[in-house]
Amino acid sequence: MTVRRDQSSQKSGFGRTGHIFVFPYVVFFLLFAAYPLVFSLILVFHRWNIVTPMEWVGFKNFVRLLNDPLFAKAIGNTLLFLAVHIPLQIVVALLFALLLNTRIAARGAFRAIFFLPVVVSGVVVTILWQQVYAYDNGILNAIALSLGLPRVPWIIDPSMAMPSIALMATWKNVGIYIVLFLVGLQNIPKELYESASLDGADSIRRFFYITIPMLNPSMILVVVLSTIGGFSLFIEPYVMTGGGPMQSTLSAMLYIYNQAFYFGHMGYAATLGFVFAVMILAVVLLQKRLLEREAVVA
Amino acid sequence: MKTLGRYILLFSGGVIFAYPFLWMAVGALKPEAEIHDLALWSSHLSLASLEKVFAKVPLARSFLNSVIVSAFTTLSVIFFGSMVGYALAKLQFKGRQVLYAAILFTMMVPFQLTLIPQYILIVKLGLTDSYLGLIAPTMMSALSIVIFRQFFLGIPDALLDAARIDGCSELRILFRVVWPLARPTVLTVAILTFMTSWNEVLWPLLVVRERSLMTMPQLVTIFVTGGEAETQLGVQLAAATMLALPVTILYAFFQRYFIDSMVSTGLKG
Numbered sequence: 001m002t003v004r005r006d007q008s009s010q011k012s013g014f015g016r017t018g019h020i021f022v023f024p025y026v027v028f029f030l031l032f033a034a035y036p037l038v039f040s041l042i043l044v045f046h047r048w049n050i051v052t053p054m055e056w057v058g059f060k061n062f063v064r065l066l067n068d069p070l071f072a073k074a075i076g077n078t079l080l081f082l083a084v085h086i087p088l089q090i091v092v093a094l095l096f097a098l099l100l101n102t103r104i105a106a107r108g109a110f111r112a113i114f115f116l117p118v119v120v121s122g123v124v125v126t127i128l129w130q131q132v133y134a135y136d137n138g139i140l141n142a143i144a145l146s147l148g149l150p151r152v153p154w155i156i157d158p159s160m161a162m163p164s165i166a167l168m169a170t171w172k173n174v175g176i177y178i179v180l181f182l183v184g185l186q187n188i189p190k191e192l193y194e195s196a197s198l199d200g201a202d203s204i205r206r207f208f209y210i211t212i213p214m215l216n217p218s219m220i221l222v223v224v225l226s227t228i229g230g231f232s233l234f235i236e237p238y239v240m241t242g243g244g245p246m247q248s249t250l251s252a253m254l255y256i257y258n259q260a261f262y263f264g265h266m267g268y269a270a271t272l273g274f275v276f277a278v279m280i281l282a283v284v285l286l287q288k289r290l291l292e293r294e295a296v297v298a
Numbered sequence: 299m300k301t302l303g304r305y306i307l308l309f310s311g312g313v314i315f316a317y318p319f320l321w322m323a324v325g326a327l328k329p330e331a332e333i334h335d336l337a338l339w340s341s342h343l344s345l346a347s348l349e350k351v352f353a354k355v356p357l358a359r360s361f362l363n364s365v366i367v368s369a370f371t372t373l374s375v376i377f378f379g380s381m382v383g384y385a386l387a388k389l390q391f392k393g394r395q396v397l398y399a400a401i402l403f404t405m406m407v408p409f410q411l412t413l414i415p416q417y418i419l420i421v422k423l424g425l426t427d428s429y430l431g432l433i434a435p436t437m438m439s440a441l442s443i444v445i446f447r448q449f450f451l452g453i454p455d456a457l458l459d460a461a462r463i464d465g466c467s468e469l470r471i472l473f474r475v476v477w478p479l480a481r482p483t484v485l486t487v488a489i490l491t492f493m494t495s496w497n498e499v500l501w502p503l504l505v506v507r508e509r510s511l512m513t514m515p516q517l518v519t520i521f522v523t524g525g526e527a528e529t530q531l532g533v534q535l536a537a538a539t540m541l542a543l544p545v546t547i548l549y550a551f552f553q554r555y556f557i558d559s560m561v562s563t564g565l566k567g
Contacts, residue, residue, distance in 0.1 A: 018391025
């Protein structure tokens with residue numbers, strides 16, 4: 001009986017301590033998560049520049065968005081970015097992960113070098129790649145000229161600028177995905193390969209029938225994280241091209257930034273943010289479903 | 299033969315990832331006319347470009363600002379993150395499930411949705427152009443709470459009960475008994491938070507206009523895009539090199555934790 005009372009008093013004591021422990025977070029959550037979430041749903045129905053009073057405009061922001069050529073442009077640019085970035089990221093990361101997953105010397109050193117661009121600020125990487133891509137005497141064009149090839153208009157040709165930024169983003173982030181694939185590769189049971197070899201499967205078959213299907217969880221992660229990254233692309237076009245040439249590198253995030261802080265259109269910027277957020281969630285859910293189903297079929 | 303091919307591929311990869319950084323660091327020290335050489339050496343290395351950067355913008359002050367903001371954010375995230383993580387893993391209290399669900403939910407919400415309202419909140423609280431305005435929205439992080447909770451779940455209750463019988467308070471148990479066991483987790487979360495905070499540039503661009511309060515990546519961004527660097531390439535590379543240096547030094551010492559921390563962000567997926 002006494003034991004029991006002890007336990008129950010201890011339990012309620014835990015309850016109080018628990019509440020004290022989480023109280024600061026609850027305050028933080030209300031201020032910086034719940035309030036912004038609710039407020040964004042109010043903002044999308046208003047015209048507001050922060051200074052003058054808010055003005056109710058109903059669904060006008062959404063109507064404007066549907067007829068806004070720059071909104072369509074930003075979506076198109078983001079999709080182009082993803083179309084180049086995701087496949088490139090997967091191929092390069094998988095190649096290096098497979099190479100690092102063999103018995104070779106200096107594995108740690110190679111991994112450390114591939115990971116270096118990940119830890120360095122995107123600002124640094126972009127300033128650097130401006131010189132890699134520079135038309136007159138950039139690193140890549142200097143190499144091209146010395147090989148007798150013509151100069152490439154990496155970031156001054158509107159049709160090439162976004163793919164060039166996607167290539168740079170791949171260089172910056174691929175280290176993360178190499179490591180994620182390495183973890184995935186190390187989780188594949190060795191017996192699978194052994195029994196497949198006994199059954200006469202060559203290395204190409206083993207790769208497509210064992211490695212790729214078994215890597216599915218890592219693959220989903222790579223696709224999802226790259227997609228979120230693509231929709232968040234900001235500092236790279238901001239520093240490198242300012243969204244140009246001819247709005248060809250205007251990213252979703254850069255457009256929100258311009259509407260809010262260049263034009264002071266808070267309501268419209270919040271509407272853009274809302275729609276992009278819904279798109280991100282929809283795309284990510286769709287990717288997960290497609291990739292997970294593929295895994296079941298394989 | 300096969301091994302040789304592997305080494306050639308890996309080595310070319312190493313060059314592709316390392317060469318641009320080396321070119322940048324050496325370019326910061328080269329005279330302007332030689333920067334466009336692809337060579338990683340010059341007989342005329344000097345600190346002239348670096349001196350120009352320091353003369354034009356308050357880079358040292360921005361370094362200090364970045365240290366203050368990143369250090370404070372990191373301490374706050376590991377302190378509060380481990381408290382909430384501990385409560386969720388080891389304490390019984392009313393609303394625990396609801397809170398955990400709310401934390402998982404905030405991890406799913408894209409920041410594009412909350413950025414503008416968060417900015418307006420900071421404006422209305424009068425926190426623009428202040429350290430608190432820079433730090434406040436990242437003082438706690440849902441991801442860190444989830445990482446801590448995950449680790450604390452694996453700590454045996456018997457250990458905690460033993461400490462309780464000795465009369466330890468829960469706060470003491472967390473920081474004196476659990477933290478020493480969780481050192482790698484604490485370090486991983488700390489590195490992840492510090493790196494993210496150090497490299498953050500969008501938020502400072504929004505809330506800070508005053509030069510003396512700008513963080514380092516922000517100041518370098520404005521320096522390079524705002525025309526102050528003019529067309530002097532050496533000066534731009536010098537600014538970029540100074541910005542890259544602190545994190546690179548930390549990375550040299552804590553490489554494993556940097557890599558682990560990025561793997562743990564996989565939880566977001």
